[in-house]
Amino acid sequence: MKKTFLARRNALLSPSGLTAGTVVLLVVLACGAVRFVAPNVFLTVFAPVLRTGNALALRTESFVSGFQNAQMLAAANERLTSENAALSLQNRMLTEQVSDFSALAGPGDLPSAGVVAGVLARPPESPYDTLIISRGTNGGVTLGMEAFGAGGTPLGIVTETSASFARVTLFSTSGRHSSGWVGKNRVPVTLVGQGAGAFTATIPKAANTSVGDGVFLPGPGALLIGTVTALESDPSSPAVTLLIHPALNPFSIPWVTLADTGAAFVQTLTASSTKP
Amino acid sequence: MTRPLIISFAFVSLFFFPFSFWMMAALAAAVSAPLAPFAIGIFADLLYYAPHASVVPLYTCGGAVLALVSFALRKFIETNIISS
Numbered sequence: 001m002k003k004t005f006l007a008r009r010n011a012l013l014s015p016s017g018l019t020a021g022t023v024v025l026l027v028v029l030a031c032g033a034v035r036f037v038a039p040n041v042f043l044t045v046f047a048p049v050l051r052t053g054n055a056l057a058l059r060t061e062s063f064v065s066g067f068q069n070a071q072m073l074a075a076a077n078e079r080l081t082s083e084n085a086a087l088s089l090q091n092r093m094l095t096e097q098v099s100d101f102s103a104l105a106g107p108g109d110l111p112s113a114g115v116v117a118g119v120l121a122r123p124p125e126s127p128y129d130t131l132i133i134s135r136g137t138n139g140g141v142t143l144g145m146e147a148f149g150a151g152g153t154p155l156g157i158v159t160e161t162s163a164s165f166a167r168v169t170l171f172s173t174s175g176r177h178s179s180g181w182v183g184k185n186r187v188p189v190t191l192v193g194q195g196a197g198a199f200t201a202t203i204p205k206a207a208n209t210s211v212g213d214g215v216f217l218p219g220p221g222a223l224l225i226g227t228v229t230a231l232e233s234d235p236s237s238p239a240v241t242l243l244i245h246p247a248l249n250p251f252s253i254p255w256v257t258l259a260d261t262g263a264a265f266v267q268t269l270t271a272s273s274t275k276p
Numbered sequence: 277m278t279r280p281l282i283i284s285f286a287f288v289s290l291f292f293f294p295f296s297f298w299m300m301a302a303l304a305a306a307v308s309a310p311l312a313p314f315a316i317g318i319f320a321d322l323l324y325y326a327p328h329a330s331v332v333p334l335y336t337c338g339g340a341v342l343a344l345v346s347f348a349l350r351k352f353i354e355t356n357i358i359s360s
Contacts, residue, residue: 020279121291
């Protein structure tokens with residue numbers, strides 16, 4: 001007797017799921033080939049999408065804030081507050097620099113104006129604490145340049161470049177170690193990135209660090225990168241862990257200034273124990 | 277029709293939404309197409325990974341693991357349906 005074979009069919013387990021995934025994977029692998037062979041072409045293709053995302057975020061914010069006067073005022077207040085914060089940071093940093101330079105022989109070694117670049121992608125869209133910026137080697141960006149935000153706040157280092165774009169790895173990248181100082185006495189610390197702009201550092205209790213102390217990175221003098229917001233300590237331990245809040249919110253960085261300060265070289269060294 | 281929409285949305289969300297959101301979208305895509313989270317993970321690393329940011333491309337690895345789990349779950353469900 002002839003047997004008829006009927007394929008078992010199930011809506012949940014159709015092979016088209018596998019097929020769709022395979023097609024998508026092949027397309028992504030093709031994109032990967034383009035990314036490695038011609039990185040500038042890859043970002044040139046996707047930069048308009050990233051720009052659209054930025055524009056949409058801005059328009060959504062202004063659309064929502066346009067409903068009520070109170071919300072418009074709140075937005076204006078927020079803008080002025082952020083401007084004030086940037087100016088305050090700049091003022092604080094300049095004060096620290098004047099203090100440091102006056103202790104030395106004389107002024108000098110300030111970085112040149114640098115290269116200004118717009119930010120195409122930033123955290124939290126970017127999961128690695130990296131920025132994609134719209135300037136590359138054609139715009140004077142080179143590997144190892146340091147990126148600064150509003151008020152001259154150090155943000156990170158250029159770790160990848162193409163002709164028209166570059167990627168900046170933030171100092172706050174999770175697990176990244178940076179040498180810096182904390183407090184008025186410039187106690188040397190190793191800052192450990194925690195992602196999203198935050199840092200932690202461990203120092204001896206005897207250093208007498210307190211909440212509100214500034215945290216600095218080396219540059220021309222000491223550059224403010226954050227503020228100590230909490231201290232965690234075990235009574236039996238001689239050390240205290242500092243929780244550091246960033247001076248500049250990495251989620252809302254519209255542009256950066258790039259300058260060659262030798263930060264990439266400094267990053268390769270171990271924690272410095274010298275005063276700026 | 278739903279499958280391409282979910283996968284497309286997961287890819288588009290890479291550009292417009294925080295990473296926690298697009299990871300959820302990748303998880304949703306894994307239900308309909310097991311290889312989709314792997315592809316999304318690779319694409320996320322192509323876009324955002326930079327040297328010194330991480331030792332390994334985390335989202336490619338995470339996508340691969342999610343794809344394997346998705347395949348295993350589908351196989352498990354398939355086996356149960358056939359045996360019942």
